[in-house]
Amino acid sequence: xxxxxxxxxxxxxxxxxxxxxxxxxxxxxxxxxxxxxxxxxxxxxxxxxxxxxxxxxxxxxxxxxxxxxxxxxxxxxxxxxxxxxxxxxxxxxxxxxxxxxxxxxxxxxxxxxxxxxxxxxxxxxxxxxxxxxxxxxxxxxxxxxxxxxxxxxxxxxxxxxxxxxxxxxxxxxxxxxxxxxxxxxxxxxxxxxxxxxxxxxxxxxxxxxxxxxxxxxxxxxxxxxxxxxxxxxxxxxxxxxxxxxxxxxxxxxxxxxxxxxxxxxxxxxxxxxxxxxxxxxxxxxxxxxxxxxxxxxxxxxxxxxxxxxxxxxxxxxxxxxxxxxxxxxxxxxxxxxxxxxxxxxxxxxxxxxxxxxxxxxxxxxxxxxxxxxxxxxxxxxxxxxxxxxxxxxxxxxxxxxxxxxxxxxxxxxxxxxxxxxxxxxxxxxxxxxxxxxxxxxxxxxxxxxxxxxxxxxxxxxxxxxxxxxxxxxxxxxxxxxxxxxxxxxxxxxxxxxxxxxxxxxxxxxxxxxxxxxxxxxxxxxxxxxxxxxxxxxxxxxxxxxxxxxxxxxxxxxxxxxxxxxxxxxxxxxxxxxxxxxxxxxxxxxxxxxxxxxxxxxxxxxxxxxxxxxxxxxxxxxxxxxxxxxxxxxxxxxxxxxxxxxxxxxxxxxxxxxxxxxxxxxxxxxxxxxxxxxxxxxxxxxxxxxxxxxxxxxxxxxxxxxxxxxxxxxxxxxxxxxxxxxxxxxxxxxxxxxxxxxxxxxxxxxxxxxxxxxxxxxxxxxxxxxxxx
Amino acid sequence: xxxxxxxxxxxxxxxxxxxxxxxxxxxxxxxxxxxxxxxxxxxxxxxxxxxxxxxxxxxxxxxxxxxxxxxxxxxxxxxxxxxxxxxxxxxxxxxxxxxxxxxxxxxxxxxxxxxxxxxxxxxxxxxxxxxxxxxxxxxxxxxxxxxxxxxxxxxxxxxxxxxxxxxxxxxxxxxxxxxxxxxxxxxxxxxxxxxxxxxxxxxxxxxxxxxxxxx
Numbered sequence: 001x002x003x004x005x006x007x008x009x010x011x012x013x014x015x016x017x018x019x020x021x022x023x024x025x026x027x028x029x030x031x032x033x034x035x036x037x038x039x040x041x042x043x044x045x046x047x048x049x050x051x052x053x054x055x056x057x058x059x060x061x062x063x064x065x066x067x068x069x070x071x072x073x074x075x076x077x078x079x080x081x082x083x084x085x086x087x088x089x090x091x092x093x094x095x096x097x098x099x100x101x102x103x104x105x106x107x108x109x110x111x112x113x114x115x116x117x118x119x120x121x122x123x124x125x126x127x128x129x130x131x132x133x134x135x136x137x138x139x140x141x142x143x144x145x146x147x148x149x150x151x152x153x154x155x156x157x158x159x160x161x162x163x164x165x166x167x168x169x170x171x172x173x174x175x176x177x178x179x180x181x182x183x184x185x186x187x188x189x190x191x192x193x194x195x196x197x198x199x200x201x202x203x204x205x206x207x208x209x210x211x212x213x214x215x216x217x218x219x220x221x222x223x224x225x226x227x228x229x230x231x232x233x234x235x236x237x238x239x240x241x242x243x244x245x246x247x248x249x250x251x252x253x254x255x256x257x258x259x260x261x262x263x264x265x266x267x268x269x270x271x272x273x274x275x276x277x278x279x280x281x282x283x284x285x286x287x288x289x290x291x292x293x294x295x296x297x298x299x300x301x302x303x304x305x306x307x308x309x310x311x312x313x314x315x316x317x318x319x320x321x322x323x324x325x326x327x328x329x330x331x332x333x334x335x336x337x338x339x340x341x342x343x344x345x346x347x348x349x350x351x352x353x354x355x356x357x358x359x360x361x362x363x364x365x366x367x368x369x370x371x372x373x374x375x376x377x378x379x380x381x382x383x384x385x386x387x388x389x390x391x392x393x394x395x396x397x398x399x400x401x402x403x404x405x406x407x408x409x410x411x412x413x414x415x416x417x418x419x420x421x422x423x424x425x426x427x428x429x430x431x432x433x434x435x436x437x438x439x440x441x442x443x444x445x446x447x448x449x450x451x452x453x454x455x456x457x458x459x460x461x462x463x464x465x466x467x468x469x470x471x472x473x474x475x476x477x478x479x480x481x482x483x484x485x486x487x488x489x490x491x492x493x494x495x496x497x498x499x500x501x502x503x504x505x506x507x508x509x510x511x512x513x514x515x516x517x518x519x520x521x522x523x524x525x526x527x528x529x530x531x532x533x534x535x536x537x538x539x540x541x542x543x544x545x546x547x548x549x550x551x552x553x554x555x556x557x558x559x560x561x562x563x564x565x566x567x568x569x570x571x572x573x574x575x576x577x578x579x580x581x582x583x584x585x586x587x588x589x590x591x592x593x594x595x596x597x598x599x600x601x602x603x604x605x606x607x608x609x610x611x612x613x614x615x616x617x618x619x620x621x622x623x624x625x626x627x628x629x630x631x632x633x634x635x636x637x638x639x640x641x642x643x644x645x646x647x648x649x650x651x652x653x654x655x656x657x658x659x660x661x662x663x664x665x666x667x668x669x670x671x672x673x674x675x676x677x678x679x680x681x682x683x684x685x686x687x688x689x690x691x692x693x694x695x696x697x698x699x700x701x702x703x704x705x706x707x708x709x710x711x712x713x714x715x716x717x718x719x720x721x722x723x724x725x726x727x728x729x730x731x732x733x734x735x736x737x738x739x740x741x742x743x744x745x746x747x748x749x750x751x752x753x754x755x756x757x758x759x760x761x762x763x764x765x766x767x768x769x770x771x772x
Numbered sequence: 773x774x775x776x777x778x779x780x781x782x783x784x785x786x787x788x789x790x791x792x793x794x795x796x797x798x799x800x801x802x803x804x805x806x807x808x809x810x811x812x813x814x815x816x817x818x819x820x821x822x823x824x825x826x827x828x829x830x831x832x833x834x835x836x837x838x839x840x841x842x843x844x845x846x847x848x849x850x851x852x853x854x855x856x857x858x859x860x861x862x863x864x865x866x867x868x869x870x871x872x873x874x875x876x877x878x879x880x881x882x883x884x885x886x887x888x889x890x891x892x893x894x895x896x897x898x899x900x901x902x903x904x905x906x907x908x909x910x911x912x913x914x915x916x917x918x919x920x921x922x923x924x925x926x927x928x929x930x931x932x933x934x935x936x937x938x939x940x941x942x943x944x945x946x947x948x949x950x951x952x953x954x955x956x957x958x959x960x961x962x963x964x965x966x967x968x969x970x971x972x973x974x975x976x977x978x979x980x981x982x983x984x985x986x987x
Contacts, residue, residue: 072797073797075794075901075904075905081907083899083904083905084790084904084905084906084907085790085794085905085907086788086790086905086907087788087789087790087792087793089790089905090790090793090794090797090905091793217786217788217908218786218788221786221788221790221907221908222907223907224784224786224907224908224909225907225908225909228784228908228909229922232922232923232924246786246787250783250784628786628787628788628789629789642792642793642796646789646792
């Protein structure tokens, strides 16, 4: 290099002790303490908190001006993300003072009327009178509650307690049901604990990384630093995904299997592991049950058979087995691509079987993990928001667990309702008028649930529907009452990220006048329902103190976690049974699982085809997923100018063999309906598969096309595969505007036409394709 | 040895535009991003590539050299600043001179704007906003040694040929280890004239670099 530098300027010497790159922050360097809420000379305060979006939970500072308003973001050197942020995280702060914020309760007596602004008293009283009316006429279980996994854990605890104690209904569930419950179910079956086995930092130590059904580059961009950090240290990488994602492109082996065939693939990989004598029989003998049955089952999955089912070359199955089993330390991480299936639990179990059979459990750099989609997808179900769970991950069907929780809540065991049904099943019950009233809290099923026609039908059949939200979501437009609640930056609370690391979000600004916290609204409703004494919580901290006690002694033990400790440490992984316990970032280090016998309970997995059969009429697989610029139902990100500009509308990704050109209008038809999208022609997808991102409402909603088939155990919908066909269309439908006028976007110059018919300039978030 | 600078690694770019969003957050040009996210081989590949100002060093920044108003300052530590608001006349000479297509003109304000390597941060030894947030490390800020410690065996280039001219830059580019051709060819090579393949002839002239380096 030296000859090129002749004659160039000498750089000024910089003192690396001020702040080495990638550590500290701008304000640290300026001499202003960054970890405390001190204002600088301009009156600017940096409030340490975390991103409100995905399960990575990147640390960030919110910049707060002299008037106490959030106006920007500053990277934060938190252990999880080490300053890095994705575009969603950088733009998240713009929703705090967004003009679309709801600032007064909206109300109407029937859906024929327009909304009018109501007082809090009026809205709360009307809601309670409707709850009483419906429950008096049809029974307590005729009123349901649907929570959300974007809520802090304190609020999810309150949702579960409110449903059972104040509403006295068994019908409570949450939108984490659409996220990682398959992985949760599989982990519980195999290990007796519902969480990832290893922290993200273990990825850096591994020798072989298997990523299955996860578009990490777009869905969890900040995690790529761990993946490529491992690659830099020489780890090999296998990616199993029907699409050539940015991560797949950089892998040593990309297995582009047909959607819905994951367990057939992993069974065959295990078949090869057994056949080639690569299984760790010593580990299996000491730490597992069920291995003989599993070994017998995978015998009937020779690579030739699975290669045919999965539509991949036989060699790739053999190669996967040799790479994974041959590594000293191997890890498997998976996400919705594996979990969103009618056999989601089985898919996860087939991966667990592979990790277990090769002895890759509970060691640094060896283990398994699920990459949570929602910020609190992990924590959201740990404390009783899920229909079959009580706080601390207790089972609602276990008499001992019921007794314990009734004691804490101060109710009789006979008063505690039994298990309810899952989110999608509740919609079917609404259709059948078994559930006639509903409160939805920070969820948007009109975009996020499959088979939109059914969802709309179910919600339209409700006699009363109330929704908590800070923007008027598509689902909220169907409601009778909309409660305007705080965004994440206006309250404090904890979330558990994909590593089961509990992190604390801090309050950066006061909510606008007229806006209340979810905690306040739930407690007010409880008071009016006659359960005020059990909901005397002034704030999140008070709820957290009860949650700690309620979780003590369970597998999901939060007792040793306090707000103060979280602020000092940057996060503690549960279980954490005492205040001097360091937390448990890596599970099973002592070789014991959370089953009473301490063993891994290996489960037999048999592959079966997806629920929506292929036919001459519907020969292709439709699969769905995310883009880097948007989050879930898009209620938040579809209002932020920079993100709208980046990805203004959905598209359909098709292989060139179908004869379309980029931008052509293509009609995607399934048994549920049809919609038109601009084509994004790419070789990065299987010829028998098409892909549509799901963040938009009808008429460009992927979930108007997907099937509402459920996994029988986890009740997760089969978003990732249904039968479809594509045909040329004449024109592309307009992208609908959000339910309210978009208002003043943060960056008017970046606002783009919502009727732009073209797909994005390149597949979102894709890297260089080296095809030579 | 190369000082602390930005290294661009196109192989790691996932096109997520976190750099673009982060650049908008900079106090010096809040609301406007000075990064181009390019799709160099659209239609055939899904490649993406963030382009920041390359902070040309030798010859000293063409944008600054052609500026009739002397509005573009090159600091002693090699950072090519954006135009001085009191001097810039918005003539766009700099836009035409830049071989990397970096400067932007705000026509209403008659003002040139470009990446100034987040001078408010780098002056403190901190990474620029784009390289701070880049979730994949496609933009890395530090010294070559720091980069090589993190990514053993990584190869970089900081000279680019445009015809007969070679430009050395303050910002460096990661190049594939098995395809190190340096200086890296810039611009679009002429490979065919009237149906005649001239790529071989081009490869033998100018800059001393061979043409089949980066694609």
